[in-house]
Amino acid sequence: MYIIIAGAGIIGHEVTKVLVASKHDIVVIDKDPRVCESIYAETGALTINGNATDIHTLEKAGAIKADVILCLMREAADNIACALLAKSLGIPRIVARLRNPRYAEAYMLAGVTTIVRMSDLLVNQIIMEVEQPKVKKVTTLGGGKAQVYAVKVPKSAQSIGMKIREITEKRRFPRDVVFVGIYREDTGDFLIPRGSNVVEEGDTVFLISKSQDIKKATDFLTKTR
Numbered sequence: 001m002y003i004i005i006a007g008a009g010i011i012g013h014e015v016t017k018v019l020v021a022s023k024h025d026i027v028v029i030d031k032d033p034r035v036c037e038s039i040y041a042e043t044g045a046l047t048i049n050g051n052a053t054d055i056h057t058l059e060k061a062g063a064i065k066a067d068v069i070l071c072l073m074r075e076a077a078d079n080i081a082c083a084l085l086a087k088s089l090g091i092p093r094i095v096a097r098l099r100n101p102r103y104a105e106a107y108m109l110a111g112v113t114t115i116v117r118m119s120d121l122l123v124n125q126i127i128m129e130v131e132q133p134k135v136k137k138v139t140t141l142g143g144g145k146a147q148v149y150a151v152k153v154p155k156s157a158q159s160i161g162m163k164i165r166e167i168t169e170k171r172r173f174p175r176d177v178v179f180v181g182i183y184r185e186d187t188g189d190f191l192i193p194r195g196s197n198v199v200e201e202g203d204t205v206f207l208i209s210k211s212q213d214i215k216k217a218t219d220f221l222t223k224t225r
Contacts (some may be wrong), residue, residue: 001025004066004091006052006082007073008035011097017071027061053081055089063089071096071112074104080110082201087111135218138206146210148180151217153203156224165195173220174213181206 001024006013008030016039019026026045029052030036036047050057052073063069069086071079071094079096080103086094087110096107107115109225138148153159159167164179182191183204191197199205199221209217 001067002062002065003027004029004052004058004061004063004069004086006069006071007078008032008039009072009074012070013039014070015072016045017043027066029061041196053078055085055086058082058085058089062190063091066091067094068093073097076100076106077111079105082130083107083110102196135214141208146208147214149207149209149214149218150183151205151207151221152200153199153205154222154224155201157199157201157221158223158225159221160201162199163195164193164197164199167199168195168222170220172216174209174216177207177209177213177217179205180208 003019003024003026005019005026005028008016008028012028012030016026016028020043026043028036028039028045028047028163029050030039030047031049031051033049036049039045040047048057048061050060052058052071063086069082069091070083072084073079073082081096083096093114094112095116096112098104098107098115098117101117104115106183136150138150142146167173168179170178179193181205182193182197182199183189184191184200185202185204193205205221207214207217
């Protein structure tokens, strides 16, 4: 995909690294020339020293062919202005960070298609670290309605030796939780699980789950004999 990143603060910088590593075509816009130089040196991404609230800057960044623009600037007014211009230039997907929930409606009216609420992400991460230290949230799906989690299977877990099919048929395992991957660190293998795959000691299993179901699924997978 061709992706424009407007604002290269801490979040924008990290997102750029991940997206470049995933082989997307990235253009980063930032008002600080030193930030642009740093990102180019570290990632090789094309950078433009300019203001993403200026239509000419967006055109220079290739808005006409962009699939997505990420509005990650610090100020809500800047993100709203950028979204309005992006919409007028025909960029189909506009993702914006939201600090203050009072601006949510303005974001939607400006054409933002996906709002990333920073406070929600932080709160969810803190709660997960407190309640479920064995679980790591990998990403969010469907606007926050579901998440991808990674769960490490410990020694002597009751799930070791069980087939995926057997686990999902257990009444104690949430029906809506889906296995999407198994990583085996000792061999470096990553498996796309089928019903016949068997859980082994030390596996990291990746699950798609709603937040209210992950504790029950994790308890089942990590409970020791």
